[in-house]
Amino acid sequence: MTNHDEAHILIVDDIPRNLQVLGSILSENGFGVSVASSGQGALEAIATNMPDVVLLDIQMPDMDGFDVCSRLKENPETTDLPVIFLTARTEIDDIVRGFEVGAVDYITKPFISQELLARVRTHLRLVRQNKRLHDLNKEKDEFLGIAAHDLRNPLSKIQFIAEKMAYQAESFTPELITDASEDIVHTVNGMMELISNLLDTNAIEQGHLALELNPIEIGVIIEHIVRDYDERAAKKKITLKYEESGTLPFIQADEVAIVQIFDNLISNAIKYSPTRTQVITRLIADGAFVRMEIQDEGLGMTDDDKKRLFQKFARLSAQPTGNEHSIGLGLSIVKTLVDRLGAEISVQSAVGKGTTFTVRFPIATNIE
């Protein structure tokens, strides 16, 4: 029980002996410790090097523990810093007043080291859980903000078309109605794609996506999907090729995840390539792995793009070449799934030349 990720505890007491006793219990148990021998000293120490928890003596000359704690709670920078009072007396008044000025707990002298450690650990855990919730909440807000923003544009487009149809119906020839309806269908498809990407991302993050690892014949699945994309590629005069090299062993993976990973990678290759180019998918037997390469001759990526590649809502330099939708969640989903499968993904790309994504899947080991 020595690893607390270098949690840092500040001990404040005017009696050197107390600092020593508490300090050695804590540092012997793997905590980082600093000390202050007065209220003023404590405030200065906290301002220069923020601890994770403060152990604060109540009775000190000049500024007592209640004053120090009140000051900490008034300051937004330190208001969440957990303060545990050290009290010689078990007098109920002291304890109540400690809680009133914002302490989270108290320990009575003489100290029992197991109790001290248990209380410190509990409050450290609470601080970390709070911070994690705070971060998650912030991420959710950002996520919602972007999603709402991304739904606004297509909705106002549909609104615009529908208003025109409603109020200028007489000017709509059958051809115009066909055009407008196709526009609406295309726009709605984009919103549906956004929503299913959001739901996928959410399911993965909530841990609701149960992956079932089974031996899988990946060649059959991938070749099938490539053929499914033939028509879409043909519209842009893009040639799709599929190649296998070596005898492909079974991989250990989840079929749904494989489909989703490959779907994203091949649809990107087509989406970010100009017409009259080719997209080659290769499966290569590679020792304990099967390597999958998706190579395009498309717009490529800058070095800066490569750094942000797998982040959520990362819409990078390359933009769709055929009026397709771009949401920016596909590759973040791919990365999460690849990690969950124990596979690896990497990219090679040059602006204007093209991009190759490589995924290495571990092979299944125990098949009769």
Ligand SMILES: Nc1ncnc2c1ncn2[C@@H]1O[C@H](COP(=O)(O)OP(=O)(O)O)[C@@H](O)[C@H]1O
């Ligand atoms: N094969 C590719 N070639 C060039 N750029 C790509 C390629 N794949 C993805 N990108 C870039 O990465 C961004 C994120 O991709 P992705 O997460 O799949 O979202 P989306 O396809 O919805 O935009 C894209 O917007 C694009 O700029």
Ligand SMILES: [Mg+2]
């Ligand atoms: Mg995509």
